Amino acid sequence: MKKKLVFWVLTVLMVSALILTACQPSAEPAPPAEEPAQVEEPEPVEEPEEFVFGMLLVGPYNDRGWSQAHHEAGEYVMENLPGTRMIYLDVVNTADRPGTTAAQLAEELVQQGAQLVVFNSDDMKDDAVEFTRNNPDVYVIHASGDSVWAEGENYVPLPNMVNVMGEMEYGKMIAGCDAALHTQTGSIGYLGPLINEETRRLVASSYLGAQYCWENYLGNDPADLNFRVTWIGFWFNIPGFTEDPTQVANEFINTGVDVIISGIDTTEALVEARKATGEGNQVYAIPYDYVGACDEAPEVCLGVPWYNWGPAYLRHITSAMNGTWESVFEWLPPDWGDINNHDTTAIGYVSGPGMSPDNEALLQQFIDELAGGLNLWVGPLNFQDGTTFLAEGQEATDHEIWYLPQLLEGIEGRSE
Amino acid sequence: MKPSRTRNISILFQLGGLVLAFGFVSLILLLIDADPIQAFSLLWEGAVGNTTRIASVFVVWVPIVLVTCGVLVTFTAGLWNIGIEGQITIGAIFTTGVIRMFLDTPVNPVLVIILSMLAGMLGGALWAVLAGVLKVFSGVNEIFGGLGLNFIATALNIGLIFGAWSRPGVASMSGTEPFPEVYWLPTFQNFRFSWYSILLSVIGLVVIYFLLQGTHFGLRLKAVGKSIKSAFRLGITTWQHMLLAFLVCGVFAGLAGALQVVAVYHRLIPSISSGYGFMGLMIGMLINYQAIWVAPIALFFAALNIGGIQLPIVMKLDSALTGVLQGSLVLFVLLMQGVKQRVLGKQ
Incomplete structure (x- = not known):
């Protein structure tokens, strides 16, 4: 009986305390919407x-x-x-x-x-x-x-x-070009975060930059460039919830990728590239976001597109x-x-110590071309499913780039 | 020894545990050059400093109460329902699934919310009974079965959020598309909590209290929990009672998951269970399985959770410190119980 009584007293006390506190919002600093x-x-x-x-x-x-x-x-x-x-x-x-x-x-x-x-x-x-x-x-x-x-x-x-x-699209184009200039296997991996309009347009920008330099500076056949993206599900690793970026980076390396462009907020790609390079398999990485990102593993860092x-x-x-x-x-x-x-x-690109001097000149040439008005978002460009995105000579609008609904043709990996 | 004296001694030892836990955390704080007084006053201020914060505490209080009510039933039957996290998650998935089904239909949103919550309870119950079936019929200890089922529930949840139920054109761990406001449990003024959630948890408390204290079913569960063999000899259908304990616990966990969807996040997110299941287990141990303590101790834990937000903002300390405090509280109180038994035993 006594226990029951205590239980009821407690319950009543708690509920009444709640009512008292909640019903008098004006006595306290006002609730957010009002004042x-x-x-x-x-x-x-x-x-x-x-x-x-x-x-x-x-x-x-x-x-x-x-x-x-x-x-x-x-x-x-x-x-x-x-x-x-x-x-x-x-x-x-x-x-x-x-x-x-x-x-x-x-x-x-x-x-x-x-x-x-x-x-x-x-x-x-x-x-x-x-x-x-x-x-x-x-x-x-x-x-x-x-x-x-x-x-x-x-x-x-x-x-x-x-x-x-x-406009990180430019930073990613430069990153893509940098990757294309350095890949020996012709395989570039993009370590993707979650999938949305922003990440799709950044992956597509990297691809456009890579294609341009691969074809125009190195004179290679566009069909020989392998560009794929694997998404981990969030901006960084959350154990148990996302794919492990370390594993994804390793998967890239084990399947012939020798330049990893990171789209995630942390530096796993660099760490794994250094590990592989230490084992005799030269792999480079291009981190993302932060001007000092290369410091994690400078010797394998080609550069970093960064936000300011x-x-x-x-x-x-x-x-x-x-x-x-x-x-x-x-x-x-x-x-x-x-x-x-x-x-x-607002954005920049810092070359990393991994960059070779010859390629540095080529990359600077690409940056100069972009500065001079080079636009890579010009047709003909197709979506990943083969439908037309931009007809011959058509330039993408800001709206079309921001809300890019699909990856571009030539990129391997999920679009949504 | 008189019972009242035993109780007083008990309380004394539990208070001792409390003091030790705070002392332990203070020691950690001193080691990292932080002021314990400032930290504890921030915790207090962060939890009760104004009505918005108090309301936030009750948002967290609701699922913790429900989950703790649930685990009391399994604890009483001598079962460690580690799978509670998965049961919350499956409850949330079922709830989300039902709301999605009715999203663009003319069905009354109130009806949809009720149906979705019932579905959540059903989902939690199914997942819990599954752990029970594994234990009763396949001899899989409920701890391992529960852990496995937790993993499966998480994987299923992530699979849905990242795949079948992802936002159009988006695949992100931030969760599914938020439901239109008509499918939200109405909140009180501009606060984050809903009276309906509070009401449901109070009902839950009452139900569990009477179920365990005042019914034959509660008594039989206790018998099973104390000794399966003796209970069996007394004519109690033991495995049926175990399954029923799982079922009841699952209903509560599922309801907690459902409320996380309709009252808190209004969508499915990967960490929808928010660790409340494990917290419920901790509280169950802390209060020595007595339903009467669920509400206040859950309030205390919820307040720590909300108050803890201040630590990183003001003192640059990790909020995980409140988790350390909660965990050490359980450890020290259990430790003091052991000490008490030895001391009293010697007398």
Whole structure:
């Protein structure tokens, strides 16, 4: 009897506590949708002028890849814009932070004083939109998203959101060219993350760059170039949930691939290339995302196409601070004057120590051609299933490239 | 010795376990040059600092309560239902499957939600009974059977998310396409939790409490759990009771999975079980299988989970620290139980 009584008392207490706390939202800092929570937060009292921006990183902040590139961009903003401070949360994905959502974690950054939140992954799109809607007074930068692209397919008018993305298509074309110049077996492997429009267009760009250099610089038959992609299922390895990128890289190497282009956020391709090279089988890799990615295994690194988010973030955070914020979708090109200028370019390509001097000259020639207006997204180009993508002489529009529905003919691997 | 005194001593030892666990985690924090006081106050602040956070705690509380209720039944029957994670996952898969079936039909969304949740319970129950059948008829220990079934459930889940149920043109571990809002369990104001979820878990608590404390079925399960042979000699149909225990546990796990889909994520994601199954097992051990403690201890664990988010933001510590605290809590409390038995035994 006594136990039953205790049980009931506990249950009633808990439920009533819940009702009491939940029914009086006005007594506490307001729920997110109604009021700008950050204004009422007492926390940022030390420096009233400080502007706090928060960042949600999909991977570890030090992944030598996508997330580190964002993290360093945040540091760049702090260096160049006095009065700003970054707070961040990394490994924001449901496998690493079970039971949470990106929108919920963004709220936590706001609770800590963030007036602007960066969502750094396309994967967070639904959460970014939900959060932006519910927090009209918090600025949001969704990197790699397309939600506020008026001509895009997922347009949602959100005055407090900005979309930023670099034209990595160029970086990947350069990577593809670099791979084609160095392959001895004529086999290039693309270590793919998950499959979506973004990753399809980047794989296709790599293929276009590889084809161009293979044919025009080396004078080879296009049919002799083998280009295939294997997808692991996410931006990085999540044991038990994704394919193991180490195994995929090995599978490439065991089946004749001697240059691996990485599309994932981490550096497994480099590590496996070094291992194979150490065993007498020369294999190169081209990592992705982060300017310092080659450091993991410099001797087998041909180069890295990298994102430079700093200047764009600096611009948007400045405009948030001085009240000139505007909701825009930006797909930013490299600074063709110097594609590796940290203050001006949106994407770049750094040659790695594995690059041979002869090929370096050829690769520079290719970069110069791109800078001069060379467009590889010109027909005739077919989709993987043989249907026509672009007729002879037809140029792809931004829309067609961004929303590439299939891989291109000549690429082996899943399109969706 | 009077029963009340025994109980007091028991509580004393359990509190001792609690203190040791906090001491252990403080030691770890000191070793990495972090301030334990700051960490614990952040945990507290992060869990109850405002209504949004409290609401988030209850979002996590619901599945933990349901799952713990489920494992109490199997624990009572002397079974280690390690397969609980898989049962949550299959529940979520069944729920998602039913909603997908009715997506573009005129069927009333409320009906679809109810059907999908029933399907989730069915799915969880089937997966649990499978573990039971393997144990009863093939002699596969439920721990190994459960582990195997967990792997299969995960593989099936990933296969569906990455393949048959992937978003159009997309294959990503971020999950399936979110369902339209009409198929979401309504949440309270702008908070993340739903009264319906809370109600279901409270009903679950009541059902389990009375099932285990006040019914013949509960008594017979206890007999099976204490000793299969004696129970058999007493005329209890042992294997049927084991299967029933699995079935009941599976229903609860399936419901937890269903709620993860209709109330929390509104889609199927790879880590849909979120480790709540294992957490339920931990809590079951921690509370020595007494249903009365499920609600508060689950609340405590849920609060740790939500409060833990502050650690990486403010102190650059890994959130996994809360997992260490939860795990060491179980270990130290069990350890203290052992100590208590030795001490009392000597008296």
